[in-house]
Amino acid sequence: MIEIPKTYDPSEAEQNHYARWEERGYFAPEINKNPTAPVFTIVIPPPNVTGSLHMGHALQHTMMDVLTRHKRMSGFRALWLPGMDHAGISTQLMVTRQLKKEGLSRHDLGREKFVERVWAWKQEYGGQILKQIRREGASVDWSRERFTMDESLSRAVREAFVRLYEDGMIYRGNRIVNWCPNDQTVLSDLEVLREPQKGKLYYLRYPFKNREGFVTVATTRPETMLGDTAVAVNPGDERYSSLVGEILVLPLMNREIPIVADDYVESEFGTGAVKITPAHDPNDYEMGVRHNLEQIAVIDQFARMTEVTGPDFAGLDRYKARDLVVEKFDELGLLDQVIDYEFSISKCERCKTVIEPLTSTQWFCRMDQLRDLALAKLRDDGTPHFVPPVPYEKVYSDWLENLRDWTISRQLWWGHQIPAWYTAEGEIVVARSIEDAKEKAGTDELTQDPDVLDTWFSSALWPFSTLGWPEETEDLKTFYPTSVLVTARDIIFLWVSRMMMTGLRFRGQEPFADVYVTGTVLDKHGQRMSKTKGNGIDPLEVFEKYGVDATRLTLASVGSTDTRWSERQVESYRNFANKIWNAARFCLMNSDGAESVADPFAGQLPLHDRWIVSRLNKTAQEVNDQLGEYDFHGVVQTLYHFFWDDFCDWYIELSKATMTSETDSPERSTARARLISVLEQSLRLLHPFMPYLTEELWQKLPVDHAKLLHPAYAEAEPTIMLASFPQCDKALVDERAESDMQAVIELVSRVRNIRSEINIKPGERIQLLIAANADLQTVFTASADQIARLTRAANVSIDGRAEMPKASARAVLAGGAEVAVPLEGLIDFAQERERLRREKEKLEKEGAKLEGQLGNQDFVERAPAEKVEGLRARLAEIAQQTAALDQMLEALS
């Protein structure tokens, strides 16, 4: 007899196993000794080195771990590769802030010292999240951990850059870009947020040069007027058609600027005339290119007015300049009106500073060819296969179709410095190394471009750079392409699409076959969790309170739909964990003798054993199928119901009499062995979701652990992690057993219902009279002892057509069976009649509906015969049951 505590304490199991799993190499694919085993690979979406675990990580990691553990147990050489992203801007900001406390700026240190400082910071504070990933139970292969700034990954970055440059896909150019005046760097379109903003719309008058009057333009940014080089109107706008080509005199600057016609202008908005500032607005920039307009930069990289704006403005902050421009227009009588106006404004995703569009020389990546590769792959092969396909497949392809060039340079020090050098003459040399560059340039006098690459440039290479690319390593050959990418939807553009493009470009093969897009955990009010709102739930606190396994189950069941966080949900899975613990406790308490049974399910089996074996195999089938479809929600439900309802509520209860008998016997040992076997297989089914609890219990079971390992891991120290994941043996699915058992369950439930409804004390023994056809008589007779036990009946008599005593509570069952509980002197006839009447009413309602349906000629003709037949059979049964109820009612009158 093995005794364990009454309540499951997760903290103990959580401390016991992870270190051992890791040390023994269970997470590494090398543990698999079958050289021909299929391969399963996931690369983790690398969290930022500055980051700490949030609910989104926990959600994704749970799903990735479930998939990895399932494949590993199924005999795959499973690799889940972990790592981190250097997160250029965030990390630089973090260290800059630290320096600031010491009264230093990064410029005081200089680039080299600063970068050293960042590495030191990473050493000390970075990667908190890696510890937290361990806490989650994630079975990642730490021996293959990668960081995007590792030398091997940096090499991949340079290789990719050089190749794209040589193919003409990367170029340097002067264009209008998103500039963050706070971070002092350019940003890509994807790193810019659009936020609604309450502001003003200013109507400004620009006088004509050669005639009286003026044109009024509307703008939200009056300060940019200093850089205006034209006013545009729609070519179809009759109000202005005669004025196109006229010259205006720009107030304050006294610059002569033309009126041009352009389709971009919407006549309905404002006055229908738009001021054009090519140097500070993306649309104006485009228009400037079309009309060959001068670009005059009036705002600098610190968002201050430039020298060209003259003594009144130069050096002023952009917002101060705005006020001053408006004031001056007002003084000159050129301010037409100011109205309240709500519009959206661009902000830096990181620091929320308002973006200043300005022209600047940057590196860009042309996306047309890369985009076509990705689109063709989707069109021809349906790759990647998005789960769920709606709406993500369309979101992905729509975005690709409208893709514009990617700004890849950043004015930071932390990141991959661009492998481009300049000669004294300003010639560009792009090379894999400084040595190559010198050779190409034919001179040693080279200066490297100071910029670094967008962090997402290295992330885009992650699925193959982590496996050794550009070297043709064994890992690359073995584990690429990866199997599935699990991610949140907000990085489909930033990351997923870019990996797809680079994978196809550099490997000629997609980086992953499937993309599983998870739902989002919202707060209880349906709001997104965010740092700024402070409404986030810390997964580590939830682990602490309810256990890792319960939290994982909660997260897995979120699946792909957004779900509000509910602590009660976690609580219910905590209770489930406790249920499993106690079921195991019970089996262990009654395990003596079990280990002597070689093959617990050999020979002829009684109904409940055939039934649980069938249920177990069907469950295995379902779990495997559902995991194959990434139906995480469904698989959690399947496991929960199998374990709690089928195994605990029925199988254990049905087995109790035999397995807990006082005296030792072969029957008792066999029953015990069967219980333990079903429990053991259930633990294996549950393991991918609840790794700690299942390992803790599995190790305690009196079974031959080594024999349960998957053949690929036969030599390993036994662990449930490497045990075979249960597969469905179709020969053991027994529909007859399931339907027979269903009849027993119904019988027991109906009797319990009678007991409850007419208030028979739980301790009171009853008589049970059962009438049934020959088949069911056999079933009930074989299970009579169990039926008696579960209904707390003193005795059970079964025959073909029992004479039911008048004073009895009765019920009709499926298959024409009837049951009666005689209650001499105790039964309240009126109450019992009422109960039966309610019963009958329910049946009649259903019957009426069916009759209506079957009476409809159209239905009978057009519906599938099978369906019609089913309804007829049900109607017949209802008629039979109703008749039986009538008899019972009559007997009571």
Added chain:
RNA sequence: AGGCGCGUAGCUCAGUUGGUAGAGCGUUGCCUCGACACGGCAAAGGUCAGCGGUUCGAGCCCGCUCGCGCCUACCA
């Protein structure tokens, strides 16, 4: 402004190719019956947002309306 998703039991969510609405929690009643009160047994609770259409039949398909959310966008 477009595009998309959601609106099912008090709450959180499932509902596979259209064929008599499901789970967990919560609620109610009973229960220390030798695993578990983080438990057992039983029960109540839904014109599937609204309106219209297609169909023999619609939570599921189509259209419109209302409410919520998300994404994309060059109306200054």
